Amino acid sequence: MSTTKLAGALLLAGMSLGAAHADELTGTLKKVHDNGVIVLGTRESSIPFSYYDQNQNVIGYSQEIALKIVDAVKAKTGVTNLKVKTIPITSQNRIPLVQNGTIDFECGSTTNTFERENQAAFSDSIFLYGIRFITRKDSGIKDFPDLAGKTVATTAGTSDERLLRKMNEEKHMNMTIISAKDHAESFLNVTTGRAVAFVMDEPLLYGERAKAKDPQDYIVTGTPPVSENYACMLRRDDPQFKQLVDETVSKMQTSGEMAKLYAKWFTQPIPPNGMNLEYPLSPEMKELFAHPNDKALD
Template identity: 60%
Template sequence: MNAALRNWRTALAIALLSVGACMAVASPAHADELTGTLKKIRDEGVVVIGVREASIPFSYSDGGRTIGYSQAIALAIVDEIRKTLGQPNLRMREVTITSANRFLMLVNNQIDFECGSTTHTRERENVAAFSNSFFQYAVRMIARKNAGITDFPDLAGKPVVTTAGTSDERLVRQLNSNKQLNMRIASAKDHADAFAAVKSDRAVAFVMDEPILYGFRATDPHPDDFVVTGTPLGYETYACMFRKGDETFRDLVNGVISRMQTSGEAERLYNVWFTQPIPPHGINLNYPLSQEMRAMFAHPNDKALD
């Protein structure tokens, strides 16, 4: 072998080794300095996601598994985690959370992230980090149609229910104080219990996120007995939630959500859960995509609205 050929092969080998080294540094799945949520998931061999039991149609149980609009986004994020770590068979475990315990479970590492019906507010940024928004909605109420409730002043002096640990609880209590309505406000442990209070006439109205109210109305055996009503108390957004200070994981989650929204996949997913019959009873929420949601899909962002 002549000297020129030996030198060429040596140079080629060095070049290939350099490329391999750069790829190893660029890939977090093989980097020794992998930190945060991705390191936890890799080390434990499982990704743990928080799910809801009755946040229809976002994250809820159909009797056998968790399904919904938000759950589909969560599963897309899990797939991206598997690709990033190079672990296509990475296990996924679901942990049921409630409005009251979800932040504590996140901070205590009992879940890795959650995409359900968690509102992104500036105050909550002190506890958790939030992804790009995936839903925008109004805060309203559901009442029996024959109760004569059309707007929030009609609730003066009456029993009202909301869900404990939600931004809606803060809004309705603030309204009660500012307008001196003397509402008797109860805080239920979850959405299903709150709606049950209206059905059993223990409360005249359930104040909550508008799409969740439509979900309960649509899936009730007698949907025409109820009406979603009231001038919105405010407008808010849902986002996925994960631990603070983890920019690598934030980039991964936001990358998934942004691609879904700008590619048209998010709108197709929306139509599946809000404009077509959904499990388990085949009820259609008839809740078409708003112009505000279209604008959000066109320009993904992680800004709180409060």
């Protein structure tokens, strides 16, 4: 066979292999293969999970997990020059943006609940936590019953908002609830005196506290009424992509990589100004890393 014919045969063989590989892909992975683009939803102020640094770059614990998933997508699809497009999302629009295909997946601070599993799919859990609140140290407020008759802030579109409103109604607490657009605005209600407390996921409260001018003036307190978990969110009925995402998360957890990532973002100084959340790895998190799973907890 001539050199020209050999080169042509090799080219055709490569093309047919590529076509066969593409034919094996389904759902999001096929879309990414065909378009050469993956769209990632990111949060703007979910410290330290997914947020902007001083240069408006998205960083954080969950963001690093998302980028590991992107690397796995590159390997699976063979698109080595994959373009990563990021779209800012909020607690209120993240589920619709996954459902309508605007974003392919998101890893931020999204809770996996039984209700949401009817709307989207969730990866193996990446974080376990309790619902608590942050208040001024001198407020005299220690637990949820102390919030009765007070003005309390939370973030709109979150499972915490639903929990707080349900608690308010069922326990006749007569709270005035302010639903802010994001976590930063929720905590601002506390620092400015508009609300006595901000109810949210415990790690996010530590993130807001670390940003405060005088963090020691605030405490995270309250007996958690529920425990919940964060996961990456993707479209339902896409088993191939979910399997890839779960395998990536599971490998990070069982290999020890996730524990190192946790230490980086929760126990050491982080951008933009060297704040330290001082939030050590819990026994529950160690158990999760040893036995990855995608179970909703509510």
